[in-house]
Amino acid sequence: MKPFVAKFVWFDGKIVKDEDAKVPVMTHAIHYGTSVFEGLRGYWNSKNLYIFRLDDHIKRFRNSGKVYSISLRFTDKEITNAIMDLCKKNNVKESCYIRPFYFVGRHGINLHVTENTPTHAVVVMFPFGELFNKNGIKTGISSWRRISDMSTPPLAKMGGNYLNSILATQESKRNGYDEAILLDHLGNISEAPGENIFIIRNGKLLTPPPSSSALEGITKDSVIEIAKDLGYQTIEREIPRTEIYFADEVFLTGTAAEITPVISIDGKKIGDGKIGKITGKIRTIYSDITIGKNKKYSKWITAVY
Incomplete structure (x- = not known):
């Protein structure tokens, strides 16, 4: 068709x-x-x-x-x-x-x-189908810093904000990566050009807060609730750049990206270089929710016909 x-x-x-x-x-x-x-x-x-x-x-x-x-x-x-x-x-x-x-x-x-x-x-x-390879993507830390409230409010989804994302994306592609990861003005992990980011360490989910110039993502919020229902704790806090290399799993979230596993950062393998166990669980539930297969979260979907 x-x-x-x-x-x-x-x-x-x-x-x-x-x-x-x-x-x-x-x-x-x-x-x-x-x-x-x-x-x-x-x-x-x-x-x-x-x-x-x-x-x-x-x-x-x-x-x-x-x-x-x-x-x-x-x-x-x-x-x-x-x-x-x-x-x-x-x-x-x-x-x-x-x-x-x-x-x-x-x-x-x-x-x-x-x-x-x-x-x-x-x-x-x-x-629209899949934005990224669902088996995982390779990412690199961008030399461009994420915009901040000191200059251009990052919590507003404004067209002009995404010039920052374009620069980071261009750089990542030139360097052979699938996607970029931006740091905030203090050098902590912020987000990807169009996605929020989660890292998993010792069975806990960590994600940058709005003070790290991370958008208040709707998919991000959904993941936090799904993870809670699965029994996993999510902590929103500053994440130093080095800490992301220690992660057991990393994934991106966003409307277009949905839930995308990150298998390497700056050439360093994350976990075993494949989609992680927790990431896989969350993604499966998320996918079921979006097509109406999980009645527990039916409040999140609106039928057109």
């Missing part, structure tokens, strides 16, 4: 053809990165399409814009309905990636963005 083609997008309250969703070249976001976005996954289980943690994504979606006084001129319910309606209009019956975003429109070159500055809101979607 050929992947579906998303012929329609949601643009400022209406579903329109993709080619009809246009913005002028003087759009502020093109010049300054004044855009806010979210990434959601839709999972098809042969009977229905389930969107993972829809309400939580929409909440973060609005909060990110508040940091920069960029207004989302639609209610949470309107954005939720837009996503659901667009899935139906595009007749999505396979797993997909859904991206809602809003951005500053015509505002000249004025940097004084306020709640009254004109904005546009959009939802797009496209087929």
Whole structure:
């Protein structure tokens, strides 16, 4: 079966053809990165399409814009309905990636963005499978440091923030790695360019806190709850760079990456160089949840059809 083609997008309250969703070249976001976005996954289980943690994504979606006084001129319910309606209009019956975003429109070159500055809101979607090799990836510590609250708020999912991620990704690819790991301004582990990070030592999960410039990830939060139900403790604390080399297991989490094992860092093998036992357990449960096979976490999925 050929992947579906998303012929329609949601643009400022209406579903329109993709080619009809246009913005002028003087759009502020093109010049300054004044855009806010979210990434959601839709999972098809042969009977229905389930969107993972829809309400939580929409909440973060609005909060990110508040940091920069960029207004989302639609209610949470309107954005939720837009996503659901667009899935139906595009007749999505396979797993997909859904991206809602809003951005500053015509505002000249004025940097004084306020709640009254004109904005546009959009939802797009496209087929999406695995981002990384599920058997594990090789990573390297980037020479680029993760942005921090001292300069650009890392907890807001802003388009401009990801220039930092692009630099780290380019460097990691040049060095022969699948993905980068960034340090915070103090030299502690922060996150990957688009993913949170967990390390496992002595049966405990460790993950960097927001003070280490780690995004408050929704997949990260899901993993913490799954791990707790499995009887594993998660500790959110600063992680020195050297400590990650001592890890028994390491994995990344994110909407696109889902739960991806890390098998080496800077050429140093993690564990036995394969997906770890705890990582495997968590990933299996997570995968079952997303397609509606685990009723315990049914609160996390929203059926489209």
